[in-house]
Amino acid sequence: MEQHQELINVYIRPHLVSFLFQELDGEIKAIYSNKKIKLAHVTNASILGRLIHVFRSRAVVSKSRSKISGFSVFLSLDKSNTTETKASINSRTWLEHSQIQFLDKDVQLLNDHLDSIFRISLVQFVKGYAKGSTSPGKISKGVHEFMLLHNLYDTELDPESLRKIYYNGIKKKHLLSRLQVPISNKTLHFYSA
Structure with missing residues (x-):
């Protein structure tokens, strides 16, 4: 007998909402x-679309016979209230949009995947910034520019945490090794919301 697992609305960590707002x-x-408020369409054939489709299929058997043509990521940034920074993922059919719910473990996995992309982007950005700069404090300045570019000062992140992520990232021999080891969010003290 299958055990029923509770579905939850898909949430994305606040710093990732700010990052995705700039990058999607x-x-x-x-x-x-x-x-x-920004709307980013995601096709079924994309990596993100395929991940969403797999998580959605694990969460619920579709009651509708309508073919899903893709997904939409709604991103909302509120500069006056950082707790109002949010995202939702909706499925698209020819007739409607409907908010998606996943199993809790899949929401965590989606956030961990997006966070890995975020961290890899941070390391590459700061490396490029530092390579093109001769000024002292170029790593701190690179982190500052990354935070400005992605509106991260309005999130739970701080420059020191991102500097630690950068230094941990460059210690590794291979940039994508993050995708090969267990996820640890201790650096930023992430919690599910």
Whole structure:
């Protein structure tokens, strides 16, 4: 007998929402006084689309016979209230959008995957910045520029945590070794939300 597992709304860690807002191709759908909302379409054939599809299929057998044409990632940034920074993932059919729920372990896995991309991007950005700079403190300045570019000062991150991630990242012989070892979020004290 299969044990029923509870489904939860997909959430994305706040720093990843800010990062994805800058890095995912999409349309800004609305701008309010302090809030921006962006819609990024994800095709079924993309890596992210295939991951979402696998997680969705593990979570629930689709009741609808409508063919899913892809997914949408809704990203919302609120500069006045960092707890209002959020994201949701919706499935798209020809007729409707509906919010997706995953098993808790798959929400964690999606966040861990996106966080690995974030960390690899950080290391590469700071390495490039430092290579092109002769000024003292170039690593700190590179981290600062990365944080500005991705609006990370409005999240739970701080420059010192990102500097630690950078130095841990460059200690490794291979850039993608992060994808080969168990995930540890102790550096940033991440918790599921």
